[in-house]
Amino acid sequence: MKKLLKNVLLSTTLMGTALTSVSVQAATDNSAINKIQETGELRVCFEAGYVPFEMKAKNGQFIGFDIDIARHMARSMKVKFVPVNTAWDGIIPALQTGKCEVIIGGMTVTPLRNLQVLFSDPYLEIGQTVLLSPELKGVVKSYRDLNDPKYTISSQLGTTGAEAAQKYLPKATLNLFETSADAALQVKNGKADAFVYDLPYNAIYAAEHKDSVFHLNTPFTYEPLGWAVRHDSVTFVNFLNNYLKRIKGDGTYQRIYSKWFESHTWMKNIQ
Numbered sequence: 001m002k003k004l005l006k007n008v009l010l011s012t013t014l015m016g017t018a019l020t021s022v023s024v025q026a027a028t029d030n031s032a033i034n035k036i037q038e039t040g041e042l043r044v045c046f047e048a049g050y051v052p053f054e055m056k057a058k059n060g061q062f063i064g065f066d067i068d069i070a071r072h073m074a075r076s077m078k079v080k081f082v083p084v085n086t087a088w089d090g091i092i093p094a095l096q097t098g099k100c101e102v103i104i105g106g107m108t109v110t111p112l113r114n115l116q117v118l119f120s121d122p123y124l125e126i127g128q129t130v131l132l133s134p135e136l137k138g139v140v141k142s143y144r145d146l147n148d149p150k151y152t153i154s155s156q157l158g159t160t161g162a163e164a165a166q167k168y169l170p171k172a173t174l175n176l177f178e179t180s181a182d183a184a185l186q187v188k189n190g191k192a193d194a195f196v197y198d199l200p201y202n203a204i205y206a207a208e209h210k211d212s213v214f215h216l217n218t219p220f221t222y223e224p225l226g227w228a229v230r231h232d233s234v235t236f237v238n239f240l241n242n243y244l245k246r247i248k249g250d251g252t253y254q255r256i257y258s259k260w261f262e263s264h265t266w267m268k269n270i271q
Contacts (some may be wrong), residue, residue, distance in 0.1 A: 032101050032233035042074040043082045045094050046105030049179055051204050052260040053106040055270045056085075063269065065260040069123075070104045072252060073243060087178070089158040092116050095230060102236070103228040106198070108160045118233060119226035120240040123253075127219025128164040129202045131187050131195040137214045146194050147171045154183040154192040161197040164221050169196075188212040198223070200261065207264065 036042055046054040046066055054064040062083045074081035084100040095103055095117060108126075109119045130143050140146055146153060147169045155161040157176040165174050175192065177183040184205055186192035195202070199219050206215035229236050247253040260266065 032229060032236040033239065036077065036079055036101055039079075041080045041082045042070070042077060042102070043084050043100040044070045045084045045086045045091050045100035045103045046070075047088045047091060048085050049181055050106050050198075051201050051270075052266070053200070054085075057269045059269075063266065065256060066104045066106060068256045068259070069247070069253075072247070072256070073104075076243065088156065089178075092228070095228060101229065101233075102240070106225055107228055108223040109226040110160065110163075113228070116231075117228040118231055118237050119228055120237055121244060122224030122226050123244055124225045126199045126223050126225060128161055128196055128221040128223070129199045129219055130216040131184060131197070131202050131206060132214045132216055133187055133190065133193050134212065134214050136193060140194070140216070143168060143196075143216065143220045149173070151193045152186075152191075153194050153196055154186040155196045156180045156183050159197070160221070160223055165196040168220065184213075204264070204267075208267070 046062075048054050048056045048062055050064075052064055053066045054062060057063045062085065067083070070083075071081045084094065086094045086099070088105075091103055091105065091107075092113070094100060103117070106124075107113070107119075109122065113119075128143075130140075130146070132140055140151075149171050151169075151172045153165050153169055153172045153174050155165050155174065155176055157178055159180075161180075162174070162176055165172070172193075175183075175186065177186070180197055180201060183192075184195045184197070184201075187195045188209055195213075199217070202215055203217060206213055206217075227240050229240070244253075
């Protein structure tokens with residue numbers, strides 16, 4: 001009897017400990033959601049300048065594919081959208097220190113980043129391409145041809161473009177810049193032979209600067225883009241995944257996608 005009672009007490013204690021653990025985990029998982037609801041704000045980190053995902057318009061407002069999705073997400077949560085423009089190399093620390101609740105900024109899901117943040121399901125899939133000096137058109141037919149000490153490559157610091165250049169073009173000289181605009185300008189101004197970066201950005205840049213760059217538009221990497229949150233925000237990831245399914249199902253996603261990727265009328269509004 002004593003042994004039975006002891007086992008019952010032990011089971012009760014273990015159950016209580018488990019319930020407490022679950023309660024703590026639930027509270028932790030809800031931290032981001034709770035903060036958004038308590039403040040009435042959805043603070044979103046991104047770096048303006050990534051065409052056509054997030055840009056600064058001539059009137060000073062932030063516009064772009066990610067911005068429209070973030071605004072719609074905030075409305076669906078019945079909270080205010082608060083943009084947090086952040087330098088790319090500091091964007092994950094900004095999330096981790098609570099300056100924003102989510103990164104919606106064309107971030108590629110990578111194993112290394114996944115150690116630092118939680119990702120939603122991919123909302124877009126892209127790859128790296130090359131903007132080439134017009135003088136090399138017909139000479140360089142593939143990214144592989146650039147893996148030569150005689151070539152200089154540019155890309156943006158802290159991006160998967162830089163990682164791809166380092167991995168696939170180790171023999172070339174690689175120069176990294178703080179912004180994608182500065183890195184692409186190196187090719188336009190004849191200071192670099194090629195610029196390695198994301199397909200959407202390169203496609204639009206090439207359309208705007210036909211005489212100064214040539215686009216090798218076949219992606220040579222596979223890169224899923226995801227929304228990033230802190231590791232203590234499991235419940236928020238669940239919300240994001242369900243939100244993504246809903247906007248893809250009701251036509252909202254396609255409407256926003258068409259606006260920014262299938263039309264270029266917005267170009268006249270950016271700085």
